[in-house]
Amino acid sequence: MRIDGKPYRTIWLAADGETVEIIDQTRLPHDFVVLRLETLEQAAHAIRAMQVRGAPLIGATAAYGLALAMRADPGDDNLAAAGAALLETRPTAVNLRWAVESVSAALRPLAPAARPAEAYARAAAICDEDVEICRAIGEHGKGLIERVRAAKGDTGPVNLLTHCNAGWLATVDWGTALAPIYMAHDAGIPVHVWVDETRPRNQGAGLTAWELAQHGVPHTVIADNVGGHLMQHGEVDLCITGTDRTTASGDVCNKIGTYLKALAAHDNGVPFYVGLPGPTIDWRVEDGLSEIPIEQRDGRELTEVTGRTAGGEIATVRITPEASPAANYAFDVTPARLVTALITERGVCPASAEGLLGLYPEQAAAGRAAEG
Ligand code: MRU
Numbered sequence: 001m002r003i004d005g006k007p008y009r010t011i012w013l014a015a016d017g018e019t020v021e022i023i024d025q026t027r028l029p030h031d032f033v034v035l036r037l038e039t040l041e042q043a044a045h046a047i048r049a050m051q052v053r054g055a056p057l058i059g060a061t062a063a064y065g066l067a068l069a070m071r072a073d074p075g076d077d078n079l080a081a082a083g084a085a086l087l088e089t090r091p092t093a094v095n096l097r098w099a100v101e102s103v104s105a106a107l108r109p110l111a112p113a114a115r116p117a118e119a120y121a122r123a124a125a126i127c128d129e130d131v132e133i134c135r136a137i138g139e140h141g142k143g144l145i146e147r148v149r150a151a152k153g154d155t156g157p158v159n160l161l162t163h164c165n166a167g168w169l170a171t172v173d174w175g176t177a178l179a180p181i182y183m184a185h186d187a188g189i190p191v192h193v194w195v196d197e198t199r200p201r202n203q204g205a206g207l208t209a210w211e212l213a214q215h216g217v218p219h220t221v222i223a224d225n226v227g228g229h230l231m232q233h234g235e236v237d238l239c240i241t242g243t244d245r246t247t248a249s250g251d252v253c254n255k256i257g258t259y260l261k262a263l264a265a266h267d268n269g270v271p272f273y274v275g276l277p278g279p280t281i282d283w284r285v286e287d288g289l290s291e292i293p294i295e296q297r298d299g300r301e302l303t304e305v306t307g308r309t310a311g312g313e314i315a316t317v318r319i320t321p322e323a324s325p326a327a328n329y330a331f332d333v334t335p336a337r338l339v340t341a342l343i344t345e346r347g348v349c350p351a352s353a354e355g356l357l358g359l360y361p362e363q364a365a366a367g368r369a370a371e372g
Helices: 040-048 055-072 076-087 094-107 112-152 178-186 203-215 227-232 258-268 353-359 361-371
Strands: 011-013 020-023 034-037 158-162 191-196 219-222 238-241 245-247 252-255 272-275 304-308 314-318 331-334 341-344 347-349
Touching: 011 055, 011 112, 020 055, 034 040, 034 055, 040 055, 040 076, 055 076, 055 094, 055 112, 076 094, 094 112, 112 158, 112 178, 112 238, 112 272, 112 341, 112 347, 158 178, 158 227, 178 191, 178 203, 178 238, 191 203, 191 227, 203 219, 227 258, 238 252, 238 258, 252 258, 258 272, 258 331, 341 353, 347 353, 353 361
Parallel strands: 158 191, 158 238, 191 219, 238 272, 272 341
Antiparallel strands: 011 020, 020 034, 245 252, 252 331, 304 314, 341 347
């Protein structure tokens, strides 16, 4: 996507071919800062501190983290230690485990001297694949928006609601939930996006709004509690969110508050779609509520707010009483029954085991083989 007209991905290799560069998402929307990652520790910190975030981008950064570790020491012990360090950074997005396991499995049989080049090649391939996956999600999802437009006729833009940031900043490019919106907009379909602010870290207000503004997509930031009211009054034609982990039965784990939007959508007959790349499906997990670890983050993300003052400075202020404790749950699970359909790179399917296996039949064979 473009920033001030210049094309960017969210992660790329510097001119030296080894240093990794990222956009520091903790500085957006006020400052555009590119960070250099030269070590495994810096890559792990970038994921933990959410300088990079969003399930697909976390996976891509972890893959490059392994490459940086192999550059420093390609031995067996360091390969195992680097994977373990990366897996500890954030617990919920399954793309992290997928990237660490798949790159590590490819490196293990190789002689140490061959590992750095292979690790960089694998990381680059994960990035390129993510871009293609997200492009395909965009194409499939655009069809859903076109259908709403056709049904609505010329009575105003298609109004979409999204939560958190599942745009290009959350992936390598395009995004998952936002890719269909970008493609519909680019195809001339009038769209308008209600952007949930997404407390406590404000990924909607800070990141989604910034992305949409850069691309010229009409949008309005709303407080997290507004969506239900808008749906009751016919102001939302469809919801699209992303997911950090989708179970084999179609439950969806996404940014905290997604579940409440799905409930409101269900109550008001508003379609609730979830965009996801294949690597976000955890085929080992059936029940989202009991089996997915929900990240709990530092309470200061809730008790403090950072923004730009009228004088132009970035400042952090406390908004709760000093004595009040805070609980910062980062994700929740939306049961499959509340999801109208899943939008994947292979097409749109019901949020169910049958729906997913219809698009990913090789997983049925893998499951049978595992059962022996
Ligand atoms: O805590 P974050 O900002 O990493 O959470 C991100 C989300 O919840 C996204 O919706 C999800 O990763 C899907 S990204 C395409």
